[in-house]
Amino acid sequence: MSPRRVVSLVPSLTEAVAHSAPGLLVGATDWCSHPADLDAAGVVRIGGTKNPDVPGIVRLAPDLVIANEEENRAPDLAALRAAGLDVLVTEIRDLPSALRELDRVLVRGCGLARPGWLDEAADAWRSPPGPLGARALVPIWRRPWMVLGRGTFAGNLLARLGVANVYAEHAERYPRVPLDALRESGADLVVLPDEPYRFTAEDGPEAFPELPAALVDGRQLTWYGPSLVRAPAVLGAQLRAALTAR
Numbered sequence: 001m002s003p004r005r006v007v008s009l010v011p012s013l014t015e016a017v018a019h020s021a022p023g024l025l026v027g028a029t030d031w032c033s034h035p036a037d038l039d040a041a042g043v044v045r046i047g048g049t050k051n052p053d054v055p056g057i058v059r060l061a062p063d064l065v066i067a068n069e070e071e072n073r074a075p076d077l078a079a080l081r082a083a084g085l086d087v088l089v090t091e092i093r094d095l096p097s098a099l100r101e102l103d104r105v106l107v108r109g110c111g112l113a114r115p116g117w118l119d120e121a122a123d124a125w126r127s128p129p130g131p132l133g134a135r136a137l138v139p140i141w142r143r144p145w146m147v148l149g150r151g152t153f154a155g156n157l158l159a160r161l162g163v164a165n166v167y168a169e170h171a172e173r174y175p176r177v178p179l180d181a182l183r184e185s186g187a188d189l190v191v192l193p194d195e196p197y198r199f200t201a202e203d204g205p206e207a208f209p210e211l212p213a214a215l216v217d218g219r220q221l222t223w224y225g226p227s228l229v230r231a232p233a234v235l236g237a238q239l240r241a242a243l244t245a246r
Contacts, residue, residue: 003063003110010068016225020106020115027060052076058083066105094156098224121228129236131162136189137182141197149175154221161236193218214242
């Protein structure tokens, strides 16, 4: 029997399910911002990705809870399983694993027909714009400064656009690096997404006065869902604009 009541603990997966099967979701996190009509559709907010309301989720009596091993905490997932809920946990490190896991969530987990947008996303990334030929550092936080390191989904998308992450071989996935070291990293571009930290034209580029700064849409860079269809074109244009403005 296919699930008819789904709770999502991951913004990307929330959008993927809601876009593919409106009405299936009964609960989503406070950070789930897409699609914009979740609240109007009666989707219950169940706290954050790191601090979900476990009793509240149990009261919703979902047939399936979807989660991610990086975005959600193991103790919360264990508590949901202990309460008798079916929890599907995704693991995503690059574009191929994102496409596989989305198929697992939507088709095998939710019992849906494979959505057309998933094939459109695969096609869009088969011949992305580029290559841009840049070496970039990619901060995701400041105070303290944190950057993309080894084995990240966002880093893989950038590599497919011809932008090499200078910290791709770092031992950590999201290392903290002092600002002086970032400035001396050998990068010729700084990529500043607007999430999880909201970098803007007034907050971020000033820290790297010698580098062109690409302010990019964080959803296009870090979300695995319907945004993948437009992500190559959107990110490619934003990155190219920064490089050509040098």
